[in-house]
């Protein structure tokens with residue numbers, strides 16, 4: 005019997021340390037400094053470095069990675085438990101060396117890069133010295149990679165990359181971009197596209213503009229990029245020619261579950277605020293907490309939150325068990341769908357209980373509402389993941405009789421009577 009919902013005592017001590025450290029030293033960074041990826045903010049970098057040092061000394065640096073890459077190799081369940089602390093703060097993932105999109109990019113570099121590529125790009129990424137960008141979505145096509153147009157063609161001693169990408173997060177702060185491009189129009193999406201590593205300073209890389217998610221201009225880091233006949237050496241190819249789709253699946257599988265782990269933290273934050281408000285605010289009939297409609301909001305939120313958290317943890321456990329994202333596609337897609345909805349619903353209820361204050365810029369809810377919406381779009385929209393869940397689920401079923409379903413009572417009764425010999 006091996007079901008167990010407890011954290012081992014040694015790791016719990018580390019989690020307790022992380023909890024206190026994030027609350028007292030990292031969350032204050034969110035109120036003072038803006039973009040954690042912007043290394044031009046010298047004050048922020050100066051405040052960040054000693055925190056990163058403390059995390060490294062504690063052995064909690066880059067927990068998404070195995071020991072061969074400088075991480076402790078805790079696996080996804082332990083990472084989930086840590087991420088549900090780190091997700092409270094914008095700065096915490098960078099302080100702990102596991103921020104998106106660098107974590108996912110490091111994962112595919114570790115899997116697919118050559119030794120030279122690892123030395124040049126992976127090591128400084130793991131050391132937290134540089135940032136990276138993943139450049140896949142195009143202005144005319146996001147959810148459906150079959151519609152991507154950016155292409156790379158062989159020319160002389162290398163490749164020529166041309167096309168446009170959109171919503172390439174962190175491009176302004178990145179040293180290099182991982183770009184997906186069509187390399188063989190004769191082949192399907194699954195085998196006709198390849199990944200390239202493109203240093204930001206390569207001639208022809210043009211950041212047209214950067215946009216944000218929501219109205220806050222301090223987060224305008226999702227870039228519209230034009231690749232103007234960018235010349236790349238042959239060794240800019242990441243992995244096999246035609247292998248981009250498989251690489252993208254590896255990357256996005258990990259990225260989605262890590263977002264979900266951090267989203268647990270945001271849901272909990274909104275839920276805690278909801279409970280605090282319910283107990284603090286009064287109407288003539290007593291506290292908000294005494295009103296049944298408030299109690300319903302709290303009960304629904306708690307149940308949805310606990311279901312979501314268990315789904316994330318079980319998915320993390322399955323990843324650790326199978327070590328193969330393809331075997332947990334359904335679970336990850338399910339988590340991805342649940343994440344956006346649970347996050348949205350809990351934030352919405354908490355925001356509602358805070359009245360005017362809730363919708364004002366003096367509370368974090370409007371930013372959280374946008375973040376919840378982002379979770380339903382980034383890394384593929386909810387609908388696409390619902391399709392994945394349904395298709396995977398249906399693989400385990402077979403069609404029955406066209407007319408009478410398998411639970412058709414007269415049919416089953418006739419069969420049962422025959423079996424039991426009562427059909428006289």
Ligand SMILES: Cc1cc2nc3c(=O)[nH]c(=O)nc-3n(C[C@H](O)[C@H](O)[C@H](O)COP(=O)(O)OP(=O)(O)OC[C@H]3O[C@@H](n4cnc5c(N)ncnc54)[C@H](O)[C@@H]3O)c2cc1C
Pocket residue numbers: 105137138139140141142143144145146147148170171172173174217226378381382383384385386387388
């Ligand atoms: C904050 C943020 C950060 C991002 N960062 C990156 C990044 O770093 N790199 C990168 O490459 N991309 C990034 N993206 C882009 C993201 O991956 C795409 O937005 C996403 O894949 C959806 O593509 P789209 O925006 O073109 O929407 P579309 O493909 O145009 O879809 C629009 C809507 O149509 C509906 N829809 C689409 N397809 C289907 C379907 N099959 N069935 C039913 N309904 C459907 C859905 O409602 C969907 O939301 C980011 C996006 C956000 C919001």
